[in-house]
Amino acid sequence: xxxxxxxxxxxYAEGEAxxxxxxxxxxxxxxxxxxxVTEPGHAVEGECVTGRVFVFPTGKGSTVGSYVIFRMRRMxxxxxxxxxxxxxxxxxxxxxxxxxxxxxxxxADPLEALRTGDFVKVNADEGFIEAVDGRS
Amino acid sequence: MLYLTREEERxxxxxEGPAVAKSMELLVALGEVFGAERLVPVESAHISGVSYKxxxxxGLDFLEEQAGLGARARVRxxxxxxxxxxxxxxxxxxxxAFAEKQLRVIQAFEGMGVELTCTCxxxxxxxxxxxxxxxxxxxxxxVAFSNSVLGARTNxxxxxxSIASAVTGRAALYGYRLEESRxxxxxxxxxxxxxxxxxxxxxxYLTGELLGTTVxxxxxxxxxxxxxxxxxxxxxxxxxxxxxYHIEGVTSEVARIPSEALRGLERFSVxxxxxxxxxxxxxxxxxxxxxxxxxxxxxxxxxxxAAGLLRGxxxxxxxxxxxxxxxxREAERRGYVAAVEEAGGRVLRDTCMVVAPLRExxxxxxxxxxxxxxxxxxDMGIAVRLGTVAELVxxxxx
Numbered sequence: 001x002x003x004x005x006x007x008x009x010x011x012y013a014e015g016e017a018x019x020x021x022x023x024x025x026x027x028x029x030x031x032x033x034x035x036x037v038t039e040p041g042h043a044v045e046g047e048c049v050t051g052r053v054f055v056f057p058t059g060k061g062s063t064v065g066s067y068v069i070f071r072m073r074r075m076x077x078x079x080x081x082x083x084x085x086x087x088x089x090x091x092x093x094x095x096x097x098x099x100x101x102x103x104x105x106x107x108a109d110p111l112e113a114l115r116t117g118d119f120v121k122v123n124a125d126e127g128f129i130e131a132v133d134g135r136s
Numbered sequence: 137m138l139y140l141t142r143e144e145e146r147x148x149x150x151x152e153g154p155a156v157a158k159s160m161e162l163l164v165a166l167g168e169v170f171g172a173e174r175l176v177p178v179e180s181a182h183i184s185g186v187s188y189k190x191x192x193x194x195g196l197d198f199l200e201e202q203a204g205l206g207a208r209a210r211v212r213x214x215x216x217x218x219x220x221x222x223x224x225x226x227x228x229x230x231x232x233a234f235a236e237k238q239l240r241v242i243q244a245f246e247g248m249g250v251e252l253t254c255t256c257x258x259x260x261x262x263x264x265x266x267x268x269x270x271x272x273x274x275x276x277x278x279v280a281f282s283n284s285v286l287g288a289r290t291n292x293x294x295x296x297x298s299i300a301s302a303v304t305g306r307a308a309l310y311g312y313r314l315e316e317s318r319x320x321x322x323x324x325x326x327x328x329x330x331x332x333x334x335x336x337x338x339x340x341y342l343t344g345e346l347l348g349t350t351v352x353x354x355x356x357x358x359x360x361x362x363x364x365x366x367x368x369x370x371x372x373x374x375x376x377x378x379x380x381y382h383i384e385g386v387t388s389e390v391a392r393i394p395s396e397a398l399r400g401l402e403r404f405s406v407x408x409x410x411x412x413x414x415x416x417x418x419x420x421x422x423x424x425x426x427x428x429x430x431x432x433x434x435x436x437x438x439x440x441x442a443a444g445l446l447r448g449x450x451x452x453x454x455x456x457x458x459x460x461x462x463x464x465r466e467a468e469r470r471g472y473v474a475a476v477e478e479a480g481g482r483v484l485r486d487t488c489m490v491v492a493p494l495r496e497x498x499x500x501x502x503x504x505x506x507x508x509x510x511x512x513x514x515d516m517g518i519a520v521r522l523g524t525v526a527e528l529v530x531x532x533x534x
Contacts, residue, residue, distance in 0.1 A: 007171055007353055063294035063295065064192070064194070064195065066294065067191060067194040067195040067296075070197070070198050071193065071197055071198075074197060087169060089169070089294065089297070090294070094171050095162055096158075096162045097158075097162070097198060097296060
């Protein structure tokens with residue numbers, strides 16, 4: 001499956017998808033030391049985002065979250081790429097600082113089109129993603 | 137697609153160094169997210185994200201790296217409060233390890249050529265943008281003041297975007313930088329009598345809860361005074377995301393709002409009882425609170441008032457007043473600081489109760505006249521009582 005979308009931060013990355021139906025706060029909601037989602041009751045609580053293509057609707061919470069994304073990249077715990085349904089300033093800022101490819105506004109809703117475990121190539125520079133079903 | 141001038145292209149391409157390129161990349165990315173057509177020059181920046189309590193090692197790493205890459209402010213840039221008084225932190229009970237990191241944050245900003253004002257009220261220490269000018273301010277209470285009272289134009293910038301604007305002298309043109317986004321979205325009819333600043337703070341808090349991020353048009357507020365406007369905007373920006381408000385007959389852009397722009401807007405009315413209710417929702421029972429004033433940082437007038445109330449009294453409880461170095465200097469010269477401190481209070485600079493590591497400093501209970509402060513302290517798990525300055529001084533004197 002190939003989907004066109006909007007490049008927010010350029011680059012290319014690939015990895016296994018982690019799909020969250022809940023918005024994500026990197027400040028307080030993700031542990032930068034381990035890459036684990038720690039927010040109680042969150043859709044992907046206990047999952048590790050490190051090296052994965054992290055797919056979620058949008059960002060939320062404190063603007064300090066941008067710095068947390070930056071720190072995760074430095075510590076080697078950051079996601080490989082981020083795909084949002086519709087991104088916002090905290091995630092976009094964090095991805096610029098950390099040089100993590102970020103796309104949004106795909107031609108199909110990524111929360112429905114992608115599943116956790118799919119293998120996803122994010123070609124933000126060219127403005128498309130390619131996904132291979134993780135079950136096939 | 138965002139249009140860039142030839143100079144901006146060069147900055148983005150790295151011809152002015154890696155720090156400028158990174159800053160430009162950030163402004164362009166956000167400009168595209170928000171549908172900006174181009175960038176605009178900004179005359180100044182006010183930078184948030186200074187307290188190590190909020191930044192943590194994540195923010196410290198970034199700031200030190202940027203300073204190391206040669207990031208330098210090319211327009212005037214002032215700084216928000218730090219997590220401690222930069223001289224009196226030991227007396228505040230701030231842990232040594234925190235202080236060491238906090239001083240590194242300040243050093244990084246100093247290296248970037250940022251004025252170390254360490255205040256949320258830069259407009260009280262000489263950083264006053266011209267009406268209609270484009271600026272890039274972070275700190276939600278200063279954003280509200282700058283847009284609403286001074287008539288300058290800024291979005292609610294974050295730490296990284298305010299730094300990027302300082303370093304490039306640019307911001308992406310969207311949101312409150314555009315005339316059409318500055319029109320009011322809802323009318324708030326104030327039936328309540330507003331006397332104290334606590335009541336202005338309550339009105340702001342209620343308005344933010346009702347309106348979210350919509351621009352309010354207040355009717356029925358007369359001669360509010362600078363301190364009341366400061367309290368109103370800070371509270372509006374805390375419970376909601378209000379970055380701009382208009383007050384009929386008071387604020388700078390009201391004359392430019394065409395009367396048909398108000399027609400058909402949803403109206404809310406706020407009565408005295410609504411304000412009292414807002415207070416009870418945030419207040420909890422406290423036995424031995426630290427009384428804290430100065431959220432946002434006290435003006436000279438507020439210090440004069442506190443000094444007047446405290447003169448000749450002996451306090452039984454701790455009373456801390458937070459202000460900027462600039463205002464502190466003047467208050468010292470006029471004897472206000474001595475009056476507060478002879479009564480047993482303390483006037484601290486560079487910091488405030490919202491960004492200091494209060495839990496590590498052993499705080500459990502506080503009393504304040506600011507809804508913004510009450511909200512943040514409650515979020516930290518500290519019990520808060522709200523009261524007017526006179527009531528709080530009375531309580532501290534026991």
